[in-house]
Amino acid sequence: MLRILLVNDTDKPIAEMRQALAQQGYEVLNAVATPHALLKVVEGERPDVVIIDTESPSRDTLEQLAVMSSAAPRPVVMFTHDADQQLIRAAVGAGVTAYVVDGLSAERLAPVIEVALARFAEETRLRSRLAEVEQQLADRKLIDRAKGVLMDKRSMSEAQAYETLRNQAMKQGSRLADVARQIIAMADLLG
Structure with a gap:
Protein backbone atom coordinates (compact mmCIF):
# COMPACT_ATOMS: atom_id res chain seq x y z
CA MET A 1 0.00 0.00 0.00
CA LEU A 2 1.50 3.30 -1.09
CA ARG A 3 1.77 6.06 1.49
CA ILE A 4 0.65 9.46 0.19
CA LEU A 5 1.44 12.86 1.70
CA LEU A 6 -1.00 15.59 0.73
CA VAL A 7 0.23 19.16 0.60
CA ASN A 8 -2.41 21.84 0.38
CA ASP A 9 -1.22 25.10 -1.15
CA THR A 10 -4.73 26.53 -1.43
CA ASP A 11 -7.49 27.68 0.89
CA LYS A 12 -9.87 25.00 -0.36
CA PRO A 13 -10.39 21.85 1.72
CA ILE A 14 -8.74 18.66 0.46
CA ALA A 15 -11.14 16.17 2.03
CA GLU A 16 -12.38 15.20 -1.45
CA MET A 17 -8.88 14.25 -2.60
CA ARG A 18 -8.15 12.45 0.67
CA GLN A 19 -11.35 10.40 0.25
CA ALA A 20 -10.62 9.61 -3.41
CA LEU A 21 -7.11 8.40 -2.55
CA ALA A 22 -8.40 6.23 0.29
CA GLN A 23 -11.01 4.70 -2.04
CA GLN A 24 -8.24 3.86 -4.51
CA GLY A 25 -6.46 1.90 -1.75
CA TYR A 26 -3.74 4.39 -0.82
CA GLU A 27 -2.72 5.14 2.74
CA VAL A 28 -3.15 8.88 3.17
CA LEU A 29 -0.88 10.20 5.88
CA ASN A 30 -2.46 12.30 8.61
CA ALA A 31 0.09 15.07 8.29
CA VAL A 32 -1.19 17.49 5.67
CA ALA A 33 1.84 19.65 5.19
CA THR A 34 2.04 23.22 4.11
CA PRO A 35 4.83 23.88 1.62
CA HIS A 36 7.00 25.47 4.35
CA ALA A 37 6.98 22.26 6.41
CA LEU A 38 7.48 19.96 3.43
CA LEU A 39 11.03 18.74 4.01
CA LYS A 40 10.51 18.15 7.73
CA VAL A 41 7.31 16.19 7.16
CA VAL A 42 8.78 14.15 4.28
CA GLU A 43 11.81 13.22 6.37
CA GLY A 44 9.58 12.30 9.33
CA GLU A 45 6.74 10.50 7.56
CA ARG A 46 8.73 9.04 4.62
CA PRO A 47 5.83 8.96 2.13
CA ASP A 48 6.07 7.07 -1.15
CA VAL A 49 4.48 9.93 -3.10
CA VAL A 50 3.85 13.62 -2.39
CA ILE A 51 0.73 15.18 -3.90
CA ILE A 52 0.43 18.95 -4.01
CA ASP A 53 -2.92 20.58 -4.62
CA THR A 54 -2.55 24.20 -5.66
CA GLU A 55 -4.27 26.87 -7.71
CA SER A 56 -0.86 28.00 -8.99
CA PRO A 57 2.45 26.95 -7.43
CA SER A 58 4.09 29.84 -5.61
CA ARG A 59 7.80 30.60 -5.64
CA ASP A 60 7.92 29.43 -1.99
CA THR A 61 6.33 26.11 -2.90
CA LEU A 62 8.78 25.57 -5.76
CA GLU A 63 11.75 26.49 -3.55
CA GLN A 64 10.61 24.05 -0.85
CA LEU A 65 10.16 21.35 -3.49
CA ALA A 66 13.69 21.92 -4.78
CA VAL A 67 15.07 21.61 -1.23
CA MET A 68 13.06 18.44 -0.66
CA SER A 69 14.12 16.97 -4.02
CA SER A 70 17.76 17.36 -3.16
CA ALA A 71 17.57 16.27 0.50
CA ALA A 72 14.82 13.62 0.45
CA PRO A 73 13.70 12.96 -3.14
CA ARG A 74 10.22 11.56 -3.70
CA PRO A 75 7.84 11.38 -6.66
CA VAL A 76 5.77 14.57 -6.65
CA VAL A 77 2.39 14.97 -8.34
CA MET A 78 1.08 18.51 -8.64
CA PHE A 79 -2.57 19.22 -9.37
CA THR A 80 -3.06 22.82 -10.44
CA HIS A 81 -5.15 25.13 -12.59
CA ASP A 82 -2.15 27.01 -14.00
CA ALA A 83 -0.98 25.91 -17.47
CA ASP A 84 1.71 28.58 -17.85
CA GLN A 85 4.68 27.02 -19.72
CA GLN A 86 7.32 28.80 -17.62
CA LEU A 87 5.64 27.66 -14.44
CA ILE A 88 5.50 24.08 -15.69
CA ARG A 89 9.23 24.17 -16.48
CA ALA A 90 9.99 25.69 -13.07
CA ALA A 91 7.89 23.02 -11.33
CA VAL A 92 9.59 20.17 -13.19
CA GLY A 93 12.96 21.77 -12.46
CA ALA A 94 12.05 21.88 -8.76
CA GLY A 95 11.30 18.15 -8.73
CA VAL A 96 7.68 17.75 -9.82
CA THR A 97 7.32 14.38 -11.51
CA ALA A 98 3.76 14.83 -12.83
CA TYR A 99 2.13 18.22 -13.42
CA VAL A 100 -1.64 17.84 -13.93
CA VAL A 101 -3.68 20.85 -15.07
CA ASP A 102 -7.40 21.38 -14.52
CA GLY A 103 -8.30 19.30 -11.57
CA LEU A 104 -8.58 15.65 -10.87
CA SER A 105 -11.07 12.88 -10.98
CA ALA A 106 -10.94 9.77 -8.83
CA GLU A 107 -10.44 7.45 -11.81
CA ARG A 108 -7.41 9.47 -12.99
CA LEU A 109 -5.59 9.36 -9.64
CA ALA A 110 -4.13 5.84 -9.86
CA PRO A 111 -2.73 6.19 -13.41
CA VAL A 112 -1.23 9.62 -12.64
CA ILE A 113 0.43 8.26 -9.49
CA GLU A 114 1.74 5.20 -11.37
CA VAL A 115 3.22 7.41 -14.10
CA ALA A 116 4.86 9.60 -11.44
CA LEU A 117 6.34 6.53 -9.73
CA ALA A 118 7.65 5.09 -13.01
CA ARG A 119 9.11 8.41 -14.13
CA PHE A 120 10.74 8.96 -10.73
CA ALA A 121 12.27 5.48 -10.80
CA GLU A 122 13.68 6.11 -14.27
CA GLU A 123 15.08 9.52 -13.28
CA THR A 124 16.66 7.95 -10.18
CA ARG A 125 18.24 5.25 -12.33
CA LEU A 126 19.59 7.85 -14.77
CA ARG A 127 20.97 10.04 -11.95
CA SER A 128 22.68 7.02 -10.44
CA ARG A 129 24.19 6.04 -13.79
Whole structure:
Protein backbone atom coordinates (compact mmCIF):
# COMPACT_ATOMS: atom_id res chain seq x y z
CA MET A 1 0.00 0.00 0.00
CA LEU A 2 1.50 3.30 -1.09
CA ARG A 3 1.77 6.06 1.49
CA ILE A 4 0.65 9.46 0.19
CA LEU A 5 1.44 12.86 1.70
CA LEU A 6 -1.00 15.59 0.73
CA VAL A 7 0.23 19.16 0.60
CA ASN A 8 -2.41 21.84 0.38
CA ASP A 9 -1.22 25.10 -1.15
CA THR A 10 -4.73 26.53 -1.43
CA ASP A 11 -7.49 27.68 0.89
CA LYS A 12 -9.87 25.00 -0.36
CA PRO A 13 -10.39 21.85 1.72
CA ILE A 14 -8.74 18.66 0.46
CA ALA A 15 -11.14 16.17 2.03
CA GLU A 16 -12.38 15.20 -1.45
CA MET A 17 -8.88 14.25 -2.60
CA ARG A 18 -8.15 12.45 0.67
CA GLN A 19 -11.35 10.40 0.25
CA ALA A 20 -10.62 9.61 -3.41
CA LEU A 21 -7.11 8.40 -2.55
CA ALA A 22 -8.40 6.23 0.29
CA GLN A 23 -11.01 4.70 -2.04
CA GLN A 24 -8.24 3.86 -4.51
CA GLY A 25 -6.46 1.90 -1.75
CA TYR A 26 -3.74 4.39 -0.82
CA GLU A 27 -2.72 5.14 2.74
CA VAL A 28 -3.15 8.88 3.17
CA LEU A 29 -0.88 10.20 5.88
CA ASN A 30 -2.46 12.30 8.61
CA ALA A 31 0.09 15.07 8.29
CA VAL A 32 -1.19 17.49 5.67
CA ALA A 33 1.84 19.65 5.19
CA THR A 34 2.04 23.22 4.11
CA PRO A 35 4.83 23.88 1.62
CA HIS A 36 7.00 25.47 4.35
CA ALA A 37 6.98 22.26 6.41
CA LEU A 38 7.48 19.96 3.43
CA LEU A 39 11.03 18.74 4.01
CA LYS A 40 10.51 18.15 7.73
CA VAL A 41 7.31 16.19 7.16
CA VAL A 42 8.78 14.15 4.28
CA GLU A 43 11.81 13.22 6.37
CA GLY A 44 9.58 12.30 9.33
CA GLU A 45 6.74 10.50 7.56
CA ARG A 46 8.73 9.04 4.62
CA PRO A 47 5.83 8.96 2.13
CA ASP A 48 6.07 7.07 -1.15
CA VAL A 49 4.48 9.93 -3.10
CA VAL A 50 3.85 13.62 -2.39
CA ILE A 51 0.73 15.18 -3.90
CA ILE A 52 0.43 18.95 -4.01
CA ASP A 53 -2.92 20.58 -4.62
CA THR A 54 -2.55 24.20 -5.66
CA GLU A 55 -4.27 26.87 -7.71
CA SER A 56 -0.86 28.00 -8.99
CA PRO A 57 2.45 26.95 -7.43
CA SER A 58 4.09 29.84 -5.61
CA ARG A 59 7.80 30.60 -5.64
CA ASP A 60 7.92 29.43 -1.99
CA THR A 61 6.33 26.11 -2.90
CA LEU A 62 8.78 25.57 -5.76
CA GLU A 63 11.75 26.49 -3.55
CA GLN A 64 10.61 24.05 -0.85
CA LEU A 65 10.16 21.35 -3.49
CA ALA A 66 13.69 21.92 -4.78
CA VAL A 67 15.07 21.61 -1.23
CA MET A 68 13.06 18.44 -0.66
CA SER A 69 14.12 16.97 -4.02
CA SER A 70 17.76 17.36 -3.16
CA ALA A 71 17.57 16.27 0.50
CA ALA A 72 14.82 13.62 0.45
CA PRO A 73 13.70 12.96 -3.14
CA ARG A 74 10.22 11.56 -3.70
CA PRO A 75 7.84 11.38 -6.66
CA VAL A 76 5.77 14.57 -6.65
CA VAL A 77 2.39 14.97 -8.34
CA MET A 78 1.08 18.51 -8.64
CA PHE A 79 -2.57 19.22 -9.37
CA THR A 80 -3.06 22.82 -10.44
CA HIS A 81 -5.15 25.13 -12.59
CA ASP A 82 -2.15 27.01 -14.00
CA ALA A 83 -0.98 25.91 -17.47
CA ASP A 84 1.71 28.58 -17.85
CA GLN A 85 4.68 27.02 -19.72
CA GLN A 86 7.32 28.80 -17.62
CA LEU A 87 5.64 27.66 -14.44
CA ILE A 88 5.50 24.08 -15.69
CA ARG A 89 9.23 24.17 -16.48
CA ALA A 90 9.99 25.69 -13.07
CA ALA A 91 7.89 23.02 -11.33
CA VAL A 92 9.59 20.17 -13.19
CA GLY A 93 12.96 21.77 -12.46
CA ALA A 94 12.05 21.88 -8.76
CA GLY A 95 11.30 18.15 -8.73
CA VAL A 96 7.68 17.75 -9.82
CA THR A 97 7.32 14.38 -11.51
CA ALA A 98 3.76 14.83 -12.83
CA TYR A 99 2.13 18.22 -13.42
CA VAL A 100 -1.64 17.84 -13.93
CA VAL A 101 -3.68 20.85 -15.07
CA ASP A 102 -7.40 21.38 -14.52
CA GLY A 103 -8.30 19.30 -11.57
CA LEU A 104 -8.58 15.65 -10.87
CA SER A 105 -11.07 12.88 -10.98
CA ALA A 106 -10.94 9.77 -8.83
CA GLU A 107 -10.44 7.45 -11.81
CA ARG A 108 -7.41 9.47 -12.99
CA LEU A 109 -5.59 9.36 -9.64
CA ALA A 110 -4.13 5.84 -9.86
CA PRO A 111 -2.73 6.19 -13.41
CA VAL A 112 -1.23 9.62 -12.64
CA ILE A 113 0.43 8.26 -9.49
CA GLU A 114 1.74 5.20 -11.37
CA VAL A 115 3.22 7.41 -14.10
CA ALA A 116 4.86 9.60 -11.44
CA LEU A 117 6.34 6.53 -9.73
CA ALA A 118 7.65 5.09 -13.01
CA ARG A 119 9.11 8.41 -14.13
CA PHE A 120 10.74 8.96 -10.73
CA ALA A 121 12.27 5.48 -10.80
CA GLU A 122 13.68 6.11 -14.27
CA GLU A 123 15.08 9.52 -13.28
CA THR A 124 16.66 7.95 -10.18
CA ARG A 125 18.24 5.25 -12.33
CA LEU A 126 19.59 7.85 -14.77
CA ARG A 127 20.97 10.04 -11.95
CA SER A 128 22.68 7.02 -10.44
CA ARG A 129 24.19 6.04 -13.79
CA LEU A 130 25.34 9.62 -14.39
CA ALA A 131 27.03 9.74 -10.97
CA GLU A 132 28.73 6.41 -11.71
CA VAL A 133 30.03 7.63 -15.08
CA GLU A 134 31.21 10.93 -13.57
CA GLN A 135 33.09 8.97 -10.88
CA GLN A 136 34.70 6.74 -13.50
CA LEU A 137 35.81 9.83 -15.43
CA ALA A 138 37.24 11.44 -12.29
CA ASP A 139 39.05 8.20 -11.45
CA ARG A 140 40.44 7.97 -14.98
CA LYS A 141 41.77 11.54 -14.72
CA LEU A 142 43.45 10.72 -11.39
CA ILE A 143 45.04 7.59 -12.82
CA ASP A 144 46.30 9.48 -15.88
CA ARG A 145 47.73 12.23 -13.68
CA ALA A 146 49.44 9.66 -11.41
CA LYS A 147 50.88 7.90 -14.47
CA GLY A 148 52.24 11.27 -15.59
CA VAL A 149 53.89 11.79 -12.21
CA LEU A 150 55.53 8.35 -12.36
CA MET A 151 56.60 8.85 -15.96
CA ASP A 152 58.16 12.22 -15.09
CA LYS A 153 59.75 11.39 -11.71
CA ARG A 154 60.87 7.83 -12.41
CA SER A 155 61.40 7.98 -16.18
CA MET A 156 58.87 5.22 -16.85
CA SER A 157 56.90 4.47 -19.96
CA GLU A 158 53.13 4.82 -19.75
CA ALA A 159 52.74 1.03 -19.62
CA GLN A 160 55.30 0.75 -16.82
CA ALA A 161 53.62 3.55 -14.85
CA TYR A 162 50.24 1.85 -15.19
CA GLU A 163 51.69 -1.50 -14.16
CA THR A 164 53.31 0.12 -11.11
CA LEU A 165 49.97 1.67 -10.10
CA ARG A 166 48.20 -1.63 -10.60
CA ASN A 167 50.73 -3.62 -8.60
CA GLN A 168 50.60 -1.11 -5.74
CA ALA A 169 46.79 -1.24 -5.73
CA MET A 170 46.89 -5.04 -5.50
CA LYS A 171 49.46 -4.94 -2.69
CA GLN A 172 47.36 -2.48 -0.69
CA GLY A 173 44.05 -4.09 -1.55
CA SER A 174 42.93 -0.66 -2.76
CA ARG A 175 41.27 0.75 -5.82
CA LEU A 176 43.55 2.01 -8.58
CA ALA A 177 42.12 5.52 -8.19
CA ASP A 178 42.95 5.52 -4.45
CA VAL A 179 46.59 4.61 -5.15
CA ALA A 180 46.70 7.28 -7.86
CA ARG A 181 45.37 9.82 -5.33
CA GLN A 182 48.14 8.82 -2.88
CA ILE A 183 50.85 9.21 -5.51
CA ILE A 184 49.55 12.63 -6.56
CA ALA A 185 49.36 13.76 -2.93
CA MET A 186 52.92 12.59 -2.31
CA ALA A 187 54.18 14.32 -5.46
CA ASP A 188 52.42 17.54 -4.40
CA LEU A 189 53.96 17.25 -0.94
CA LEU A 190 57.49 16.70 -2.28
CA GLY A 191 57.12 19.34 -4.96
